[in-house]
Amino acid sequence: MERKSLLPYLLILPAFAYLLFFVGYPLVQALFLAFTKNGVFSLDTVRKTISDYYFWSALKYTIALAIAIVPTQLALAVVLALIMNRFFRGRDLAIYALVIPLTISDVAAGLIWYSMLSPYGFLNKLLINIGIISQPIYFFGYQFRSMEFLAIVLAEVWRATSIVFVIILAGLQMISKEYLEAADVFGASYWMKLRRIVIPMLKPSIQSALIIRTLFAMQVFGIVWILAGRDIPVLAGEGFYQLTEIHDYGVASIYALVIAGLSILLGALYIKFLRAEYLEVKV
Amino acid sequence: MNDETKFLLKRIAFYSVVFTFVIWVVLPLIVAILYAFSSKLDYYDPSKIIPTHFTKEYVQIILFTLGAWDGIKNSVIVALITILISFALGVPAGYAIAKFVFPAKDTLKLSIVALRMFPIPVMAIPLVVLYIRLRLVDTLLGVALAHTAMALPFVVLITSSIFAGVSKEYEEAAMVFGLTRLGSFLKITLPLALPGLAAAAMFTFVMSWNEVFVASVLTLYHRTLPAQILSIMAGSSGGAAPDYYRFAAAFIMTIPAMIFIFFARKYLISMWGITLK
Numbered sequence: 001m002e003r004k005s006l007l008p009y010l011l012i013l014p015a016f017a018y019l020l021f022f023v024g025y026p027l028v029q030a031l032f033l034a035f036t037k038n039g040v041f042s043l044d045t046v047r048k049t050i051s052d053y054y055f056w057s058a059l060k061y062t063i064a065l066a067i068a069i070v071p072t073q074l075a076l077a078v079v080l081a082l083i084m085n086r087f088f089r090g091r092d093l094a095i096y097a098l099v100i101p102l103t104i105s106d107v108a109a110g111l112i113w114y115s116m117l118s119p120y121g122f123l124n125k126l127l128i129n130i131g132i133i134s135q136p137i138y139f140f141g142y143q144f145r146s147m148e149f150l151a152i153v154l155a156e157v158w159r160a161t162s163i164v165f166v167i168i169l170a171g172l173q174m175i176s177k178e179y180l181e182a183a184d185v186f187g188a189s190y191w192m193k194l195r196r197i198v199i200p201m202l203k204p205s206i207q208s209a210l211i212i213r214t215l216f217a218m219q220v221f222g223i224v225w226i227l228a229g230r231d232i233p234v235l236a237g238e239g240f241y242q243l244t245e246i247h248d249y250g251v252a253s254i255y256a257l258v259i260a261g262l263s264i265l266l267g268a269l270y271i272k273f274l275r276a277e278y279l280e281v282k283v
Numbered sequence: 284m285n286d287e288t289k290f291l292l293k294r295i296a297f298y299s300v301v302f303t304f305v306i307w308v309v310l311p312l313i314v315a316i317l318y319a320f321s322s323k324l325d326y327y328d329p330s331k332i333i334p335t336h337f338t339k340e341y342v343q344i345i346l347f348t349l350g351a352w353d354g355i356k357n358s359v360i361v362a363l364i365t366i367l368i369s370f371a372l373g374v375p376a377g378y379a380i381a382k383f384v385f386p387a388k389d390t391l392k393l394s395i396v397a398l399r400m401f402p403i404p405v406m407a408i409p410l411v412v413l414y415i416r417l418r419l420v421d422t423l424l425g426v427a428l429a430h431t432a433m434a435l436p437f438v439v440l441i442t443s444s445i446f447a448g449v450s451k452e453y454e455e456a457a458m459v460f461g462l463t464r465l466g467s468f469l470k471i472t473l474p475l476a477l478p479g480l481a482a483a484a485m486f487t488f489v490m491s492w493n494e495v496f497v498a499s500v501l502t503l504y505h506r507t508l509p510a511q512i513l514s515i516m517a518g519s520s521g522g523a524a525p526d527y528y529r530f531a532a533a534f535i536m537t538i539p540a541m542i543f544i545f546f547a548r549k550y551l552i553s554m555w556g557i558t559l560k
Contacts, residue, residue, distance in 0.1 A: 007464075011379035012391055015372040015439055019398045022406060022432035029409030080304060088297070096544070097305045100312065103540035105493035107509045111516065111533035112315040118526050122314040125332045136329075158311065211400075219402050222495045222509065225517050236496060239404045243500055249412060256405040263402050 110226030171205025319534035354511035364427035377442025
């Protein structure tokens with residue numbers, strides 16, 4: 001630390017070079033695949049992609065899913081974190097239960113929710129047996145798209161709220177108790193403390209949670225593929241389909257680039273409107 | 284209503300809210316596990332909410348006939364290689380960020396975070412082209428290299444916060460007594476950081492274990508578990524497998540994850556708190 005040395009740079013260099021290669025090379029390659037034909041610049045692939053019904057549908061559904069899922073997760077996670085930040089008997093057990101979905105893959109979550117919502121699934125059997133419905137509710141299949149959409153939202157909220165919860169809870173635990181005690185001295189109510197102290201101080205955590213979840217929502221794939229297949233097209237799923245079924249690398253690359261474009265756009269918006277604190281890694 | 288009943292009612296309300304949330308998370312898991320072992324007849328019997336006849340058949344078929352067991356083996360190998368490479372590259376970088384002050388440090392740190400935000404499909408699709416050339420297509424190493432790119436920024440950030448948590452004085456004292464920087468790192472800092480590093484390794488394992496897009500695109504015969512299950516359950520022909528196989532598959536995929544959470548639960552909150560604050 002006393003001398004200016006190259007050591008830190010040498011320590012960081014391998015990781016940085018690796019990342020740059022695995023991000024830089026694919027990006028250049030994707031642009032190449034998307035915008036050239038036989039080695040010369042061409043917009044043919046772009047034209048082909050945007051004239052496809054599935055492209056616009058995928059764009060629409062990806063954005064619609066993000067709008068349905070992300071705010072729900074945030075609201076749910078904040079409520080959960082506020083509850084779990086209090087001390088009560090069984091708290092550790094409750095937190096353990098709530099973070100279990102954290103390690104469940106989207107494919108597994110899709111399968112698990114299929115077992116809840118399928119025609120002979122738990123929910124239908126339960127509702128029929130208590131007499132609320134007389135016929136099973138159909139959640140899956142091309143004719144039941146809006147129900148499929150709902151099932152995806154349910155499954156994704158179930159699976160990925162835990163990560164938002166963990167981030168918010170960690171943020172809550174970092175709020176110094178003195179502020180709240182001072183507020184108590186001045187006779188502030190619970191809501192007052194929440195609005196004036198807790199929520200403002202949670203802002204960095206909320207930001208990081210929001211940005212992480214929105215970026216991942218742009219890439220949503222496994223859960224949709226399991227529960228709805230191409231009934232509900234999404235950008236990553238169409239890219240996957242073009243690559244593995246049609247073997248059209250150019251079109252697949254355009255889907256990937258659209259995901260990248262949306263992510264960059266959203267990232268920039270968050271940074272602009274929510275301040276950039278979340279990127280500061282406090283060490 | 285006196286204060287005591289008010290207090291009691293409040294408690295009951297509070298606990299029912301907690302209970303509702305916990306059930307919402309846990310119930311689907313329990314249902315999936317139950318149905319994974321329920322017999323076909325019980326599953327198609329509308330009057331049976333909870334199955335009573337059990338069989339191991341479907342889990343066994345998924346595991347041994349449909350290749351989930353090979354998928355598990357592949358997933359473990361990919362995850363271990365991912366941990367190996369991402370730690371070999373990430374730990375030095377994390378250490379540098381935690382223990383040195385140098386120009387452009389913040390820019391470097393920020394770039395590493397920014398690279399993490401790069402969407403996986405953009406990475407995966409061109410990699411197929413590269414991998415064909417390098418003969419890495421359909422190899423576990425190929426998948427692990429891509430998973431490393433995904434996990435590395437996380438490893439750098441988490442290890443830097445772990446190393447920052449190890450007090451500078453210990454290392455300085457060690458160097459005063461004649462240890463080199465490397466020696467003091469190996470003898471002092473590393474052992475103290477070990478539990479945190481272990482937690483980070485477990486998390487890296489889970490990230491790789493769960494990843495499906497890269498693994499599906501880059502492999503055909505050597506698939507990791509999620510990729511294997513995805514191709515069995517949602518072939519392009521549409522919902523290929525019968526329902527009860529789906530639940531068996533869900534069970535197989537979920538158990539390792541739940542075991543992980545049990546061991547890593549102590550670290551989860553602090554890990555995310557430090558890295559993402």
